[in-house]
Amino acid sequence: MAEFDETRAVWNAMIDRKPAMIVRCRNADDVVAAVNHARNNDLPISIRAGGHNVAGHAVCDEGLMIDLRLMRNVTVDADNRTASVEGGALWRDVDEASQAHGLATPGGLISDTGVAGLTLSGGIGWLRAKHGLSIDNLVAADVVTADGKLVHTNAKENPELLWALKGGGGNFGVVVRFDFALHPIGPEVMFAAPIYAVEDGPGPIRAWRDFLAKHGDLVGSLCEFSTAGGEDFPEESWGKRVYTLACVYNGDAAEGEALLQPLSELGNMVTDFSSRMNYCDVQQLFDTLMPAGEYRCYWKARYLSELSDEMIDLAMKNASAAPSDNSISSLWNFGGATAAVAAEATAFGDRSMGWMYSLDGVWSDPGDDAANIGWSRQGWESAEPYGHHGRAYLNFPGHGEDGDALTRATFGANYQRLVKIKIKYDPENRFRFNQNIQPEV
Incomplete structure (x- = not known):
C-alpha cells in the first residue's frame, strides 16, 4: 500500500x-x-x-x-537537429541531452515538469520569442489511441492527429514518443533579473513593457511578483513584495548582455541577479520555488489583449494582497515567433494575444485553502476586462472547475475540428482527465 x-x-x-x-x-x-x-x-x-x-x-x-515515468529516454540527432523523447521524460532530460550538442527546443520554466503535459497544451518557455512554443517544434509523435493501436503522426502521416496534439491536450491518446526540432542555443545565455520593490511603484514595469515592444522577437520574458527572502536578498528587503523583470535573450549571450542592461537602470533595485549563465542552469532556476509534494497549489491564467497601465496597476494590487508569501503572479510577454503562427495552423489557436497574466497560489496549511484559492480566482476574475476573448492557458487551469465553457472559449474556431478528431480517436471519451473535448455527435 x-x-x-x-x-x-x-x-x-x-x-x-x-x-x-x-x-x-x-x-x-x-x-x-x-x-x-x-x-x-x-x-x-x-x-x-x-x-x-x-x-x-x-x-x-x-x-x-x-x-510513464520509466520511459524517459531522449535521443538526439545532432546532424538533423531533432530529439526523440519518450513520453515520461522531464524537461531537464531533454535540456541535458540536447545541450550536449549545443542545441535546445522550447520547454518550460521548471525542469521537473513533464514534457508531455506541458507540450500538449502549448508549452510557454524562455525561447518562445525566437522559436515559438513547444508545440511549434513538435514534428512527429507516436500515440497509443483508445482502441489500443500505436499510431504514428507527422506532417504527411495522420496529419490531423499531429495538428490536434499541438495544443489539444491529452484528449487523443497516450503519447509515447515526441520528436522535436532543435535549435542552436547556449551553452551560455544571458539571463536578466533586476528586482524592484512593489512599494516603489510600477515605473520599471511600464518601461519593461515598452522595451519588449521593440525587442520581443528576441527576448522571452515575464515580470514575476513574489516576496523577498533568503540569503540571496539583502536582509532589509525580507518580507517585502517585489517584482523581477526576468528575461532570457534568445541569441548570443554578449549581445543579450548589452541589450538587456537598461532593464537594470530603471530605479532603485532591491538586488540584481542578472548574469550570463549556462542554459541548463537557467532552465532549473525556478525549480526550488515549488518542490514536489511540499505545497498546496492553485493556479489560474488569462491571456491579455494588451498590457495597459491599468492592468499593471491591478497586477501590483493583487500581488500585494497575496495571503501566502510563497505565492507568485506574473505578466508574460508574447510576440516574435509565437505570434507568427496562424490561428488555424495548430489546435492551440489564436496567437493575437500580446500578454498573459498568471496567479500561482502556493501555500502549506490546508486551513488556508479558502483564502489562497480565493486570491487566485479573484485576481483572475478581476483581470477579465483586460482579457483576450475569454481565453486562458490550459496548462494553468485551476482545478478544472471552469470546465467546458472555458475550454470552448479558449479553442474558439478550432473547437469543432477538435471534436471531429476526438470522435475518430476516442469516441468513448476514455481520455477525459484533462481540459476535456467531449466527443459530441
Missing part, C-alpha cells in the same frame, strides 16, 4: 485521488496492453508523465492510471 500511495502522489499536495489500478509502463507495448485492459474493463484512463499539472490530471479516482 505504501508503494501504491507513493506512485499515485503528484506534485500538488492538494491532490489525493485513488485510481483502481496503476500500470507502470516501460515501453509502448506496455502502454498498448494497459489501454486494452482499460477498454475491456470499461475504465477511464489518466496519464502520468511529470505529474506537474496543477489540477492533478495525471491521477484519477476509480480509473486506470498509466504511469
Whole structure:
C-alpha cells in the first residue's frame, strides 16, 4: 500500500485521488496492453508523465492510471537537429541531452515538469520569442489511441492527429514518443533579473513593457511578483513584495548582455541577479520555488489583449494582497515567433494575444485553502476586462472547475475540428482527465 500511495502522489499536495489500478509502463507495448485492459474493463484512463499539472490530471479516482515515468529516454540527432523523447521524460532530460550538442527546443520554466503535459497544451518557455512554443517544434509523435493501436503522426502521416496534439491536450491518446526540432542555443545565455520593490511603484514595469515592444522577437520574458527572502536578498528587503523583470535573450549571450542592461537602470533595485549563465542552469532556476509534494497549489491564467497601465496597476494590487508569501503572479510577454503562427495552423489557436497574466497560489496549511484559492480566482476574475476573448492557458487551469465553457472559449474556431478528431480517436471519451473535448455527435 505504501508503494501504491507513493506512485499515485503528484506534485500538488492538494491532490489525493485513488485510481483502481496503476500500470507502470516501460515501453509502448506496455502502454498498448494497459489501454486494452482499460477498454475491456470499461475504465477511464489518466496519464502520468511529470505529474506537474496543477489540477492533478495525471491521477484519477476509480480509473486506470498509466504511469510513464520509466520511459524517459531522449535521443538526439545532432546532424538533423531533432530529439526523440519518450513520453515520461522531464524537461531537464531533454535540456541535458540536447545541450550536449549545443542545441535546445522550447520547454518550460521548471525542469521537473513533464514534457508531455506541458507540450500538449502549448508549452510557454524562455525561447518562445525566437522559436515559438513547444508545440511549434513538435514534428512527429507516436500515440497509443483508445482502441489500443500505436499510431504514428507527422506532417504527411495522420496529419490531423499531429495538428490536434499541438495544443489539444491529452484528449487523443497516450503519447509515447515526441520528436522535436532543435535549435542552436547556449551553452551560455544571458539571463536578466533586476528586482524592484512593489512599494516603489510600477515605473520599471511600464518601461519593461515598452522595451519588449521593440525587442520581443528576441527576448522571452515575464515580470514575476513574489516576496523577498533568503540569503540571496539583502536582509532589509525580507518580507517585502517585489517584482523581477526576468528575461532570457534568445541569441548570443554578449549581445543579450548589452541589450538587456537598461532593464537594470530603471530605479532603485532591491538586488540584481542578472548574469550570463549556462542554459541548463537557467532552465532549473525556478525549480526550488515549488518542490514536489511540499505545497498546496492553485493556479489560474488569462491571456491579455494588451498590457495597459491599468492592468499593471491591478497586477501590483493583487500581488500585494497575496495571503501566502510563497505565492507568485506574473505578466508574460508574447510576440516574435509565437505570434507568427496562424490561428488555424495548430489546435492551440489564436496567437493575437500580446500578454498573459498568471496567479500561482502556493501555500502549506490546508486551513488556508479558502483564502489562497480565493486570491487566485479573484485576481483572475478581476483581470477579465483586460482579457483576450475569454481565453486562458490550459496548462494553468485551476482545478478544472471552469470546465467546458472555458475550454470552448479558449479553442474558439478550432473547437469543432477538435471534436471531429476526438470522435475518430476516442469516441468513448476514455481520455477525459484533462481540459476535456467531449466527443459530441
